[in-house]
Structures are given as structure tokens and as C-alpha cells.
Amino acid sequence: MATPSLSRAVDGVRLHVVTGKGGVGKTSVASALALALARLGKRVLLIEVEGRQGISQTFDVPPLGVDEVRLVTHASGGELWGLSVDAKAALLEYLQMYYKLGRAGGALERMGVVDFATTIAPGVRDVLLTGKVYEAVGRRRGSRRGHGPMAWDAIVLDAPPTGRITRFLNVNVQVADLARMGPIRSQAESITRMLRHRQSVVHVVTLLEEMPVQESADAISELGEAGFGLGAVVVNQVREPLVHEALLDVAAAEPERVEARVREDLAAAGVRATGRTVTGLLTEAHDHAERVALERALAKEVASQGLPTLSLPALPSGVEDGGISVLADELVEQGVR
Amino acid sequence: MTAARRGPEPLDLDALLADPTTGIVVCCGSGGVGKTTTAAALGLRAAEAGRRVVVLTIDPARRLAQSLGLTELDNVPRPVAAVGSENGGSLDAMMLDMKRTFDDVVEAHSTPEKAAQILANPFYQSVSSSFAGTQEYMAMERLGQLRAEAEREGSWDLIVVDTPPSRSALDFLDAPKRLGSFLDGRFIRLLTAPARAGGKAYLKVFSVGATVTAATLTKVLGGQLLADVQTFVAALDTMFGGFRERADVTYALLKEPATAFVVVAAPERDALREAAYFVDRLESEGMPLAGVVVNRLQTLAAPSLTGGRAAAAAEQLEETASAEGDDTASDDLAGLTEALLRLHADLAEVAARHEGHVRRFVAGHPRVRVSTVPASATDIHDLDGLREVGAALAAG
Numbered sequence: 054m055a056t057p058s059l060s061r062a063v064d065g066v067r068l069h070v071v072t073g074k075g076g077v078g079k080t081s082v083a084s085a086l087a088l089a090l091a092r093l094g095k096r097v098l099l100i101e102v103e104g105r106q107g108i109s110q111t112f113d114v115p116p117l118g119v120d121e122v123r124l125v126t127h128a129s130g131g132e133l134w135g136l137s138v139d140a141k142a143a144l145l146e147y148l149q150m151y152y153k154l155g156r157a158g159g160a161l162e163r164m165g166v167v168d169f170a171t172t173i174a175p176g177v178r179d180v181l182l183t184g185k186v187y188e189a190v191g192r193r194r195g196s197r198r199g200h201g202p203m204a205w206d207a208i209v210l211d212a213p214p215t216g217r218i219t220r221f222l223n224v225n226v227q228v229a230d231l232a233r234m235g236p237i238r239s240q241a242e243s244i245t246r247m248l249r250h251r252q253s254v255v256h257v258v259t260l261l262e263e264m265p266v267q268e269s270a271d272a273i274s275e276l277g278e279a280g281f282g283l284g285a286v287v288v289n290q291v292r293e294p295l296v297h298e299a300l301l302d303v304a305a306a307e308p309e310r311v312e313a314r315v316r317e318d319l320a321a322a323g324v325r326a327t328g329r330t331v332t333g334l335l336t337e338a339h340d341h342a343e344r345v346a347l348e349r350a351l352a353k354e355v356a357s358q359g360l361p362t363l364s365l366p367a368l369p370s371g372v373e374d375g376g377i378s379v380l381a382d383e384l385v386e387q388g389v390r
Numbered sequence: 391m392t393a394a395r396r397g398p399e400p401l402d403l404d405a406l407l408a409d410p411t412t413g414i415v416v417c418c419g420s421g422g423v424g425k426t427t428t429a430a431a432l433g434l435r436a437a438e439a440g441r442r443v444v445v446l447t448i449d450p451a452r453r454l455a456q457s458l459g460l461t462e463l464d465n466v467p468r469p470v471a472a473v474g475s476e477n478g479g480s481l482d483a484m485m486l487d488m489k490r491t492f493d494d495v496v497e498a499h500s501t502p503e504k505a506a507q508i509l510a511n512p513f514y515q516s517v518s519s520s521f522a523g524t525q526e527y528m529a530m531e532r533l534g535q536l537r538a539e540a541e542r543e544g545s546w547d548l549i550v551v552d553t554p555p556s557r558s559a560l561d562f563l564d565a566p567k568r569l570g571s572f573l574d575g576r577f578i579r580l581l582t583a584p585a586r587a588g589g590k591a592y593l594k595v596f597s598v599g600a601t602v603t604a605a606t607l608t609k610v611l612g613g614q615l616l617a618d619v620q621t622f623v624a625a626l627d628t629m630f631g632g633f634r635e636r637a638d639v640t641y642a643l644l645k646e647p648a649t650a651f652v653v654v655a656a657p658e659r660d661a662l663r664e665a666a667y668f669v670d671r672l673e674s675e676g677m678p679l680a681g682v683v684v685n686r687l688q689t690l691a692a693p694s695l696t697g698g699r700a701a702a703a704a705e706q707l708e709e710t711a712s713a714e715g716d717d718t719a720s721d722d723l724a725g726l727t728e729a730l731l732r733l734h735a736d737l738a739e740v741a742a743r744h745e746g747h748v749r750r751f752v753a754g755h756p757r758v759r760v761s762t763v764p765a766s767a768t769d770i771h772d773l774d775g776l777r778e779v780g781a782a783l784a785a786g
Contacts (some may be wrong), residue, residue, distance in 0.1 A: 074422055076423055076661065082735060110719075166577050168571070214421055237615060295729055297725070299722075300729065311723065315730065322703035322704075333693070333695075337691045338555075366709070
């Protein structure tokens with residue numbers, strides 16, 4: 054089932070950045086991907102950066118604080134942990150880690166510098182959030198600094214939406230331009246190097262609807278131009294063609310015969326069929342077919358972008374109640390590893 | 391839909407749009423719920439009912455923008471052709487250009503030399519054109535400008551605003567306050583003091599905390615970067631006052647009864663949770679909430695047949711067919727009814743889930759008025775599509 058070129062999008066990747074237009078199910082797909090990787094025996098960290106507590110809701114755990122929390126342990130030995138990055142905590146941690154500024158951190162807070170940096174100063178938030186991702190990607194286990202095994206086999210980032218993703222990932226390039234030298238510049242350069250490394254890829258989630266497909270195409274070309282590695286396009290909520298087109302063609306050509314037949318079948322199954330029910334069922338099938346045809350055309354457009362495609366089904370019951378698990382199975386089946 | 395009627399109070403959008411005291415309609419909500427489409431549809435409907443409307447959009451989808459005649463992002467309202475002229479109504483639309491708006495503010499509130507100096511500052515260039523967050527400030531700024539222009543020239547009597555696709559729907563509400571707290575705060579005095587007083591004088595004025603902070607900033611940012619920041623803040627200093635004043639005015643404007651907030655959502659858990667959060671926030675800020683629009687609700691064309699009944703009937707037909715063997719296989723309509731029933735069962739499950747989400751929202755917010763818009767089979771990208779959405783919005 055795997056698209057031949059999918060291996061390029063997943064093999065050896067340690068940082069999976071997941072973006073998509075608002076409302077396409079970006080958080081669900083990021084969660085399903087992280088869960089799929091954990092089921093394959095990896096130690097996986099799922100990070101969210103927008104303070105929405107999407108991880109807590111998806112995995113039905115209490116709201117995440119500043120610490121990493123174990124979400125799932127799998128029989129394969131894989132583990133899935135979650136983290137909701139908070140810009141303020143990231144700033145204080147950063148100052149402590151690199152400058153040993155325990156008490157000065159308090160002074161900065163009292164002077165309003167921390168608030169300024171995390172809420173008012175545009176862009177600083179993104180610097181802090183990408184900085185935290187950088188720290189997690191490079192972290193090693195054990196006390197021997199720089200020599201233990203990597204703390205995480207894979208990190209999945211539930212990233213900002215397509216409209217902001219390139220700016221978000223590129224923020225450190227701007228910082229490096231502004232800070233012409235010094236520690237900030239070298240830090241910013243390291244982060245950019247990590248994000249553009251071939252072990253980091255950006256996956257774009259879309260629905261087969263015009264606006265998300267258009268935005269995904271725009272984001273894919275922007276990200277490519279900015280030098281970020283692209284992973285897969287994940288097409289979410291794909292509808293199955295439940296009613297054969299040939300049947301609908303007959304229904305359009307001979308409505309009376311078809312309605313009579315449907316009524317007869319319904320009666321045989323013990324359903325009291327009013328005229329409205331019969332025409333209603335055919336209207337639903339017609340609308341569905343129209344939507345499926347549009348989806349097929351848009352799927353071609355998605356395929357023409359030259360990236361491997363992963364396809365996830367629309368779940369009538371939604372992603373609550375175990376839906377994420379179904380999606381994770383799908384991803385593994387389609388070759389995610 | 392009868393089921394939706396039983397629950398929430400209906401939101402009468404036609405009455406809202408027709409009310410001459412309604413001056414501003416703000417559409418807000420999380421990303422991807424159809425905010426821009428809702429704003430455009432409300433603007434069009436109001437114009438065709440005789441209002442003189444300007445729609446401020448932030449980042450419209452290309453085809454929607456084209457349907458409104460917006461081919462370029464030039465920050466100026468343009469008339470949408472062939473709308474509403476026979477009954478005195480009109481529709482203008484514009485896309486926000488945040489850098490242009492920011493530049494205009496700088497030029498309007500500084501001397502030409504100072505403006506040139508600010509516009510050339512590398513910090514300014516990053517902040518005004520690319521960093522996230524600026525959009526919220528600039529959307530508020532542009533709203534204030536449009537309002538002033540409407541009062542001065544009488545060109546519009548209704549402004550419909552689409553809010554930026556923020557990481558949090560509340561960002562734009564917080565923008566003026568944040569700016570205010572920053573401008574009143576000690577940090578800005580710390581930043582501007584050395585430039586003003588030239589050197590060590592400022593140290594006397596501030597506490598030990600300030601000294602530690604200044605030392606820390608120098609250590610972390612480096613002398614050069616800090617100097618750039620200080621130059622930038624000092625250059626902007628003269629216009630900060632005006633900036634805050636107008637942000638305050640716009641914020642006050644949003645609290646007036648002439649403003650109506652329409653919170654837009656989709657019938658999904660996350661979107662409605664965000665909507666609930668927004669409704670609560672508007673309430674606690676004393677902002678006038680008109681109601682909530684839930685877009686893309688799955689509806690059924692055969693509502694009297696339940697999903698469970700349809701699924702059971704489909705199974706029964708399948709069993710009968712397999713018991714009868716190949717007799718019916720050659721029939722050109724074999725399997726049709728079964729497929730119709732299975733599709734209906736799926737749709738009914740989606741519809742029930744959507745309804746459940748709306749019901750949960752209404753249970754938590756019983757006084758909030760709600761309007762639902764059925765999901766359409768195709769995407770919307772022309773005026774006729776917007777008219778249909780407008781009609782559905784008004785029908786509740």
C-alpha cells in the first residue's frame with residue numbers, strides 16, 4: 054500500500070513537523086502519527102506549541118503543565134510522551150540553562166521583561182518555542198553530558214497552521230540577521246540548522262476541499278523555497294464512494310423506476326417508506342457523489358505536488374472514542390515507520 | 391431543522407443587520423470554521439438589504455477574494471460590482487495589508503526624517519512585515535481608521551470585520567491592553583532611559599532590579615543587539631502615545647452597543663470549545679455578543695429514518711440478497727437500496743455527533759443565541775454561493 058517514495062519522507066526522520074490549515078485535523082493527525090511511531094517501538098515525544106491543550110483532550114489526560122507526561126506505553130517497548138510548550142517557562146529554562154540566571158530571572162519577571170518577551174514582542178514567542186523543540190531534539194539520556202543515547206527516537210511537533218508555518222520555522226533566520234553576532238546569533242543559527250537538517254521534515258495535512266488544498270499547495274512551495282525538507286501530504290477525512298456511480302446514473306436517467314424499486318426494497322426490509330424518505334435517500338446519495346467527485350479531482354491536484362501521500366478515512370463517529378488509534382493503525386499500514 | 395429549534399434561542403441575523411444602530415459586526419472564532427465566508431456573506435446580505443457596507447477581511451481564500459473582486463492586497467476598500475445598488479445599499483471590501491497599515495501609522499505620527507529613520511530600522515522591518523502578532527494590532531488599527539473614515543465621509547454605515555487567524559482567537563481582544571501595559575510598564579522606561587539620559591543617569595532612578603535586568607539583557611542579547619532595540623524603541627517613542635490612545639479608542643468602540651460580535655464555529659468539539667471560551671471572555675469583558683454561528687452542520691434529506699433503523703435494514707437486505715444467490719446479480723439496480731441505507735446510516739451518525747456537540751454547547755450557554763448553517767455539497771467561491779450562505783444564516 055505504501056507510496057514508493059514514502060520512505061524518503063519517513064526513514065531516518067527524527068523531527069516530524071505537522072502543519073495544515075485550521076480545522077483540517079492537524080492535532081489529530083500529529084497525535085495519530087506519534088502514536089503510530091510509539092507502536093513501532095520508538096520513544097516518541099509529541100509537542101504542542103499553541104497552548105490549546107489539544108494533547109490533553111486527544112489522549113484524555115489532565116491538562117499538561119510544563120513537564121513532559123507519559124501518555125502511552127506500548128507492548129513493543131515504545132513510549133509516547135506529551136509536552137505543551139509554554140513560552141514563559143521556555144524562556145526561564147533557557148536563561149537558567151545557558152546563563153545560570155536563577156535570581157536574575159525573577160528580576161526580569163518583575164520588570165515586565167518576561168511578559169514583554171512572551172506576549173508583546175512579536176516573534177520572540179516563536180523563537181522560544183522553536184528553541185524548546187531544538188533542546189528536545191538534541192537532548193541525550195544519562196548524566197554523561199553529550200555521550201548518552203538520544204532521549205527521543207522521534208519528536209512530532211503539532212505546529213502552527215499553514216498560514217504561519219514558514220514564518221514560524223524561519224523566525225531564527227530573521228533573528229540571526231538582527232543579532233549580527235553573539236550568543237543569540239549562534240543559537241539562532243543552530244536552531245535553523247536543525248530545522249533544515251534532513252532528519253527534520255514537514256508534513257502537511259489537508260482535507261479534500263478547495264481552500265485547504267490551495268493553502269497546502271501554497272505552504273508546500275513556500276516551505277520548499279525556504280529550504281525546509283518536506284515529508285508527506287496527509288489527506289484527512291477521505292470519504293469512501295458508498296454508492297456506485299453506475300447506480301446513480303441509472304437513478305438520474307429513470308427516476309420513477311428507481312424510486313419504485315427503492316420503495317419495494319425498503320418495504321421488504323420492513324421500513325415504512327414515505328415518498329419523502331425515498332427521494333431524501335436519493336438526494337443524500339446525489340450530494341455524496343458530488344462531494345466524492347470533487348474529492349477525486351482535488352486528490353489529483355494533491356498528487357500533482359509530487360509528495361508522497363498518506364490517506365486517512367473520515368470516521369463517522371469522529372476522532373473521539375478511539376478514533377486516533379484507528380488512524381494510527383492506518384498510518385502504520387500505509388508504511389509509516 | 392426542528393431538533394436545533396428545540397434547543398437554543400435562534401439568532402435573528404436579519405434583524406441585527408437591518409438595525410440602523412448596528413455599526414460594526416465582528417466575526418471571530420478559531421481557524422478553518424468559515425469566518426471569512428461568514429463575514430462576506432453577512433456583508434453581502436446587509437448590502438442587498440440597503441446597508442452601505444465595508445467588509446474588512448484579513449486573509450481570504452483566493453477564490454473567495456476573487457468573487458468579491460479583490461485581486462490585490464492594497465489595503466483600500468474597493469466596491470464589489472453589481473451589489474445592492476437598486477435599494478441604496480452598497481458593498482465595499484478590502485484585504486488587510488499589515489505592513490502598509492503600520493507604515494501609514496508611522497508616517498502620520500512622526501516627522502518625515504524620523505519616519506524615514508524608523509522605516510529603515512531592521513527591527514521595524516521584521517516587526518512590521520513578518521513577525522506574528524502584528525496582524526492583531528494592525529487589524530484593530532485599520533478598524534479604527536475605517537470607522538473614522540465612515541464618520542467623516544459618511545461612506546459606510548456598517549463595518550463587517552473578519553478577525554485574524556490567531557493561535558488564540560482572543561489575541562486581537564488582548565492587543566490594546568498588552569500594548570498599554572507595555573507602554574505603562576517599567577521595562578520601556580528602562581529601554582528608553584539610556585537613550586534619553588545618556589548613560590548612567592538612569593541607574594539612579596531605578597531599583598536594583600533594573601540594574602540586574604539591564605546587566606542581564608546586555609549579557610543575553612549582547613551590546614549591539616540591545617543598542618539596536620533601544621534605538622528602535624526610542625525612535626518609536628514619540629508615536630507610542632498616539633498608538634495607545636487609538637488602541638484604547640478602538641477597544642472602547644468594541645464595547646459599544648453599536649458593535650455586535652458574532653462567534654463562528656464548526657460543529658466539532660475543538661471549534662465549539664474555542665467558541666465557548668470566546669463567548670465567556672466577551673461576557674466577562676462586557677463586549678456585546680450577538681450570538682454564535684455554527685457552520686457546516688450535517689443535515690439529513692430523509693430525517694424521519696433513524697441511522698440505526700437504516701443500518702439494520704441494510705443488513706437485512708444484504709442477507710436476503712446473499713440467500714437468494716446470483717438471481718439478482720444481473721439486475722442493474724442490485725445493491726442500490728442497501729448502499730443508500732448504509733450511506734444514510736453514516737450521515738445520520740455524523741449528524742447526531744454534530745447535534746450532540748451543539749447541544750453540549752447550548753447546555754453550557756443557555757442564553758446564547760445560535761444560528762446553524764447546513765453543510766453544502768460544494769465549496770463556496772462566488773456571490774451566489776455567498777447569497778445562499780447568507781440566506782441560511784438568516785434562516786437560523
